[in-house]
Amino acid sequence: MLAYIFRSVVHGVLVMLAVAFIAFSMFRFVGDPVSNMTGQEATLQDRAELRERLGLDQPFPLQFLNYIGSMLQGDFGMSYRQARPVAALLAERLPATLELAILSALLAAIVGVALGVYTATRRDGWLSHLIMSLSLVGVSLPTFLIGIGLIYIFGVQLQWLPFPGRGDVVKLGWWSTGLLTDRGRLALVMPVITLSLFQMTLIMRLVRAEMLEAMRTDYIRFARARGLPESRVQYRHALRNTMIPVVTITGLQFGSVIAFAIVTETVFQWPGLGALFVNAVQYADFPVMATYLMFVALVFVVVNLLTDFVYLALDPRLRGGSRVPK
């Protein structure tokens, strides 16, 4: 078990190093960082000084080590476009994205599991068929169109929900939250629904498939033979055993939710990290792009690790020997 944890951690660190290498190469080799940071009137001497201060005159491996070192200390460089430290930009926009992503993941998990159980237990009902066909159409509907549709109906025509942005936010230290005000909560409704729909269909289909699979097994047949009520068979026996893969997939999807937030944030003009990233791509602002890439990679790696541990806790078969099937 220790070996298993150790291997997961080493794997995560390797992935982070690989992504850091890509991020650094982007910053270092695409365009010249020095001419990006200095203005037209900078003299050759200014440039040479900046080059030395950034450590760009050193050999490449040493530069890479320095880059990782300063990242670990929370120094991500300066944004070319906004001339502010990237760390400050990130801290400012992190709460908006995290609130959106966490609420979306929760909504997707709760509604996805509920719909999955419903469509699995009432396979031939008309509502199940409707839900299944809707989810097929939903795959062909791009996220931004769903967002625009919601804005048009609930924001413009009915005027029930505020748009654009976060509504009113309250500052709690450096964290800003929209959860404490009415307008802030209302502003969250449309973006959260938009962002969660894709994951919701995914989770629903997974739960449905797993439930149908579980209902065919022997222990369900025996539970029924013992005369247990059908609801108990379905929820206590079948659903419980389908939860392990569901928890894994839901967890692993959290990284994608953060990355997909790029589109949702742009549609709703949500002041989060995704919108910052799209801006950075438009203006080739490499320090911001590199840092965002590192951030998404970190979320992926941490979530992967946590899921591994949850798996370990949920499934006693994995805890036995040192040989763990991958």
Next chain:
Amino acid sequence: MKDSPVANPLAAAPVYSSALVRAWDSDLGWSFRSSPVAIVSATVALLMILATLAAPLIAPQNPFDSATLNLMDGFTRPGESGIGSQRVFPLGSDEQGRDVLSAILFGSRTSLIIGFVSVLFSMGLGVFLGLVAGYIGGHAGVLIMRVADVQLSFPAILVALLVFGVARGLIPPAVQEKMTLLVMIVAIGLSNWAQYARTVRALTLVEKSKDYVAAAQLIGISPIPLMLRHILPNVLGPVLVIATINLALAILEEATLSFLGVGMPLTQPSLGTLIRFGQQFLFSGEWWILFFPATTLVILALAINLLGDWLRDALNPKLQ
């Protein structure tokens, strides 16, 4: 040797019918004829592709020639005739009097070109790397699959955005707009190769242990021709399924990028650009400038998706 009729008696058999008739009579053809969903979606997709190919001939107006635009026609409602030119605009016009139908025809053309070429690009790259990883293997194979693993855990849109951003930094601003089509193809192509590589590698590992590969090795065919001429034809079925579904995804990915403003410029719009452009008029009541391009995009993606679903089931030996 392998091309002589003596070595292969089947090749000497007389050809009874043309390729088209044989395709119609094959299992796949039968499955196609008996699936209404496949027929409808194939017809819709084919009609849309033909319409975009013929766009310069059938479009009522050249939407990019500002000489033919009449500002007085601006914001004509669908089906009404413009005040300036007295011409009927079937799907309405935008603020500059540009015919929405013509814009959609030319926009779908850009979307489809990017979709097709980027799928070819990622298919070529992924199939080749998959063959190498499966047939030759070794350190190169391990490296290819590790990169594929890491990339598959990131959403394609993020990879495409990064490639686009890097291209922004590398290409001088003066030629940036002209190069966008190429950049989009590379960005979307590079974000989708990993799935092909993974599938082809798995299939190649199976094929590698079969007798015909051993025979080909024995008569001294070198690895690259062996991979391309002997193994490749046997792994193409699943690759085609992935490519069809990928085409729909690539078109949607392109639309999303253009919508985000990191894609095709307004001078050379795709469906996504048209939607981005139409969004600013939606809230003031001119819904048709956004609605029709969006509907076109959804119908196109849905038709190709359904076709891909059918192809996957039709080629799946477990379901036959």
